[in-house]
Amino acid sequence: MTSKKELIALQFPFFEDDYEANLHTLITSIKKASTGSILVAPELCLTNFSFDQLEKASIFGQQALNKLLPLSLEKTIVFTMTENINGQYFNNAKILHDGKLIYTQSKAKLFKLGDEDKYFTEGNIKNIKIVEINGLKYAILICFEVRFIELWERIKGADIILIPALWGKIRKEHFESITQSLAIINQAFVIASDSANENMASSSGIITPFGQTYRDDNSDYIAYKADLNEIKKMRRYLDIGIS
Numbered sequence: 001m002t003s004k005k006e007l008i009a010l011q012f013p014f015f016e017d018d019y020e021a022n023l024h025t026l027i028t029s030i031k032k033a034s035t036g037s038i039l040v041a042p043e044l045c046l047t048n049f050s051f052d053q054l055e056k057a058s059i060f061g062q063q064a065l066n067k068l069l070p071l072s073l074e075k076t077i078v079f080t081m082t083e084n085i086n087g088q089y090f091n092n093a094k095i096l097h098d099g100k101l102i103y104t105q106s107k108a109k110l111f112k113l114g115d116e117d118k119y120f121t122e123g124n125i126k127n128i129k130i131v132e133i134n135g136l137k138y139a140i141l142i143c144f145e146v147r148f149i150e151l152w153e154r155i156k157g158a159d160i161i162l163i164p165a166l167w168g169k170i171r172k173e174h175f176e177s178i179t180q181s182l183a184i185i186n187q188a189f190v191i192a193s194d195s196a197n198e199n200m201a202s203s204s205g206i207i208t209p210f211g212q213t214y215r216d217d218n219s220d221y222i223a224y225k226a227d228l229n230e231i232k233k234m235r236r237y238l239d240i241g242i243s
Contacts, residue, residue, distance in 0.1 A: 046079070189209060
């Protein structure tokens with residue numbers, strides 16, 4: 001495993017009335033990414049919430065997944081999609097890597113202020129865990145989940161924390177503070193990807209284990225060439241029991 005990785009946070013607008021355009025934007029960004037890169041897209045970037053057409057969103061998500069899998073050859077792609085499982089709808093995060101679906105995780109903490117709990121089924125907190133790919137430990141927290149300390153405990157020890165989000169503009173400072181804190185407390189890289197829709201925070205970016213932040217609200221593609229050795233260096237420099 002090379003110690004250098006391009007980490008990419010996407011930040012683009014997407015809408016409920018044009019699924020194909022959303023997918024096209026995502027595919028264009030993936031093709032732009034370099035070999036070996038790790039790319040995170042905003043939460044539900046294929047369909048937005050689409051509460052009034054969840055079945056349509058679910059069907060499109062499966063179709064999109066089939067198109068995205070070949071694009072993950074020599075890349076790691078992370079996004080969330082609406083998924084119908086036995087008649088219940090979940091907001092499911094996916095990790096695609098080397099042409100395969102590596103991992104699925106359902107959003108366990110739904111945002112009640114946005115009525116998510118009225119349409120989606122909560123995932124099981126016990127299924128939030130670290131997944132290892134080629135020697136790197138990954139963990140996912142989906143948007144609102146970053147606020148819960150109990151979930152921070154579940155991902156302790158992750159090298160790279162992946163955060164697909166649809167985070168509102170009025171809580172922009174919260175998103176920036178929390179994602180930076182996640183990196184500092186976990187001594188890990190954080191890739192935070194939020195929507196650029198008008199009412200969303202943007203604030204996407206990369207945060208290093210030391211807490212340095214690289215954000216750009218004016219860009220739809222935020223890339224940072226990371227030296228993964230920084231993780232071990234930080235954990236040795238300030239030993240707080242993370243290995």
